[in-house]
Amino acid sequence: MKLLVTGGAGFIGSNFILHILKTYPEYQVTNLDLLTYAGNLENLASLENDSRYRFVKGDIADRDLVDGLVASCDAVVHFAAESHVDRSIMNPNIFVETNVLGTQVLLDAAKKHGKRFHHISTDEVFGSLGPDDRAFSESTPYDPRSPYSASKAGADHLVRAYFHTYGLPVTISNCSNNYGPYHFPEKLIPLVITNLLEGKTAPVYGDGRQVRDWLHVEDHCRAIDRILHDGRLGETYCIGGDGERENIWIVKKIIEILGEGEDVIEYVEDRPGHDRRYAIDHKKITEELGWQPQVRLESGLEATVRWYQENQDWWKRVKSGAYQEYYEKQYQKR
Ligand code: NAD
Ligand code: DAU
DSSP states (O other): OEEEEETTTSHHHHHHHHHHHHHOTTOEEEEEEOOOTTOOGGGGGGGTTOTTEEEEEOOTTOHHHHHHHHHTOSEEEEOOSOOOHHHHHHOOHHHIIIIIIIHHHHHHHHHHHTOEEEEEEEGGGGOOOOTTSOOBOTTSOOOOOSHHHHHHHHHHHHHHHHHHHHOOOEEEEEEOEEESTTOOTTSHHHHHHHHHHTTOOEEEETTSOOEEEEEEHHHHHHHHHHHHHHOOTTOEEEEOOSOEEEHHHHHHHHHHHTTOOGGGEEEEOOOTTOOOBOOBOOHHHHHHHOOOOOSOHHHHHHHHHHHHHHTHHHHHHHHTTHHHHHHHHHHHHO
C-alpha cells in the first residue's frame, strides 16, 4: 500500500511512519510536511536511505502539489495541523488556514481521485467535562472552546460532510493527550522533563487540578493502523489511554522520576478558557477492532523521561531554535 502521510515530521506523524514501515515492510510512505516550527526531519533520520520512504516539503493548502501526491497514493493519513492550544490563543489565523482550509484542499483531492482518507482529530472538540460527567464517546455533541479545538472541529465536520455528500471513504479518530518520544517541548510533559533537566522550574497553569487522559503515542499509532485497515467507512473512533490524571500528578511524577524536590513547581497564570477535564470512553474501537492501550502511564512516563535523558541533543537543538523565542515571550507574559 502507498500511503500519503501529512505532517509526518511532527510528533505523532513521525512515530506513525516509523510504526507503519516497521509493521508493513512492503508499504511505501510519502511524507508531506511544511516543516513549520514543529516539524523536524531528525525524527525520521533512520529512514533517510530507505527506498520505501519519500519526503516532500510543502503545504497541505497547496492544491497543485496536493493533487499530484494524492493521485499517486492509495490512502491519505492526515496529521498535519497547528497543534498547540496556547499558540491558537495568540494567533488563531494560521489554525483556521491549516486545520480547516488545508484539510479541505486534501479532501478535494481525495474526492477527485477517489482515495481513502483517515483524519486525525482530538478529544478537545467535545469541550470540557465536570468531575462527575461521563467520558467523551463518539456520540458526545461537539462543543469546542479554544481556537485550536474549533478549527479541529471544523475540519472534522468537513470530513464527515465529504462522506455524506460525495461518498468519500473516510474515517476519523478523536484521541486524548499523547506523550512519548519526539514530543515537542512546548507541551506539558516534554516541557517539564526538559526544564528540569536544564535546572529550570516546572510551570503549572492555574491550580494544576485540570485533568487530561494520557495516551502513549505508540498505542495511538497502533489504533490508527487498526482503523485505517479495518475501520468502518464514515465512522468516528475515540481513542483513549485509560490514563486520566490531574496535571499536578503528572508534574509530581516527573519530579519523582528525576529525583528532584517539589520546590521546582512554579504555579503560573492560567490558560484563558482552560478546559477542566477530558476523558475518553474507547469501548467502540475496543469492541469493533480489538484495540486497547497497552502502555501503563507510570511505565510510559518513566520510559519517556529516559528517552529525553538519552536524547538531549535532539531537544536542546529544538529548544534553542524558533521555539525558544516563542517560549521566552510566553513565559515573560506570565
Ligand atoms: P505537531 O505539532 O507535533 O506536528 C504537526 C506537523 O504538521 C509538523 O510536522 C508541521 O510541520 C506539520 N504542518 C503544519 N502545518 C502544515 C501545513 N500547512 N502543511 C504541511 N504540514 C504542516 O503535532 P502532533 O502533536 O504530532 O499532532 C498531529 C495531529 O494529531 C494533529 O492533527 C493534532 O491536532 C492531532 N492530535 C494531537 C494530539 C497530541 O496530544 N499531540 C492529541 C490529539 C490529536
Ligand atoms: O487532548 C488532546 C490535545 O492534547 C491535542 O489535541 C493537542 O494538539 C495537544 O497539544 C494537547 O493539548 P493540551 O492543551 O491538553 O496539551 P498541553 O501539553 O499544552 O497541556 C496539557 C495540560 O497541561 C493542560 O491542562 C495545560 C497544562 N499546562 C500546559 C503547559 C504547556 C501547564 O499546566 N503548564 C504548561 O506549561
